[in-house]
Amino acid sequence: MAANTSATDPAVPARPPRLSRATLARVPAHAHPRVPLDERRTGIVHLGPGAFHRAHQAVHTEDAMAAAGDPSWGICAVTQRSRTVVEQLAPQDGLFSVLLLGQPPPGHPPARVVGALTEVLSAPEEPAAVAARLADPDVRVVTLTVTEKGYRRDPATGGLARHDPLVAHDLAGAGAPRTTIGRLVAGLRLRHERGGAPLAVLPCDNLPANGPLVRRLVQDFLAALPGGDALAQWVDARVAFPATAVDRIVPAPRPLDLERVTGLLGVRDAAAVAAEPYSQWVIEDRFPAGRPAWDAAGADLVADVAPFETAKLRLLNATHSALAYLGSLAGAPTVDRALALPGMETFAEELTSHELLPTLRPCPGLDLERYRARVLDRLANPALGHTTRQVAADGTEKLPVRVVAPLREHLAAGRVPQRLLLVLAAWMRHVTTAADLDDPRAAALRRARAHAGAPARAVESLLALRAVFDQETAASPEVRTALTAHLTTLTRHGVTAALRQAAG
């Protein structure tokens, strides 16, 4: 007979229970939420509570509530698509932990439970409850992390992609909204009807001028709605859309991270996230109905976010994409391993110092050269295990902002930045050869695959993608020549030779 393996058998260690309010007592006190859970009230609705939200805004908000002794900024987390997030968080009463990858700052535990989430809703399943929350006057801030593609912008106009089938569905108004902007507008409409309390909408995705962008998308949506005028006027007058720059590397958690959390906290946590110790948040200070004391918890509240945002998108995100494409072509599974490839550190140093830093405006209170050097140290953190595959995803959404924008500035000044062009050539090689393409425009990209062996034709075909390259950049003979030269070298001689060539 097999041995009895019941939970009462002292020979079999009991499986730790799952994190929840009922099991919190098992967690060491230093890792407990920093706000009294019974005192929290909901003051924020967050759309898209993926790993990044949990490791960034939720942590900053809990710290702000604790610093100011104001528990009225609990977060109602609204998932946009994924049932998994509800299944992770709801049985845990919204509790989750954040594991630090690398050396925790002095006095910080390596893992902590965050109690910022007061409620978890699923937008596809509970549209009325979501709209009601957005209309609730106690809710004074809405934050969003829905990734670049979640906004459904039209790359040609920068406004709402009105002909996108899901946007068209939401504009037709038949049934519950299916896009983030459609859901936001449904909530704003109800808020307007219920008295019109002011609100701030704060998008936290890696897009330049993200606040004004979302304002424009909402206004485009309302302009296309019959009878949307009154609502549009109210939005203009009472809803602020501050811009923000967010910065924390949050790789998808690995099984070993979840095991470490169990080891450190004594409970299992299906919603745990893992992040680098560094975290920064720069926020435009425009909140008509108040905000958490984020400034008392390390965030920078400023009048103009733009220079910070550009610095972060270029020094960190452009370099990240460079390492993702060049690294995966050379077989590096993670960003830190990519940086350790022969010639790559020098390339990253030169890309950031010679081609990115010179395009930046001064950021009050931030030493850009120190930030640049720190970014390279952060990307080299071997504890992150951030896969090049994860960062390489959605290139058609990310590259225009990170790489094509600084490229255009160089071209306008009469310079041809070879390293930025090599990053684009590496993306071209990636999309023409990768086994699985994770990109909202994968179908269009696959058409270039027929030219994988003919660099000039591949360049030609990919330069025609208006979502990535504007007309002028695509028509530049210097751009075409450099891309073809880099793609040829990558195809025939590999990454190390291409790095050497770009260094000139």
Ligand code: CS2
């Ligand atoms: C990354 C970002 O996946 C990506 O595209 O570049 O998610 C990056 O880790 C964050 O922006 C860091 O703040």
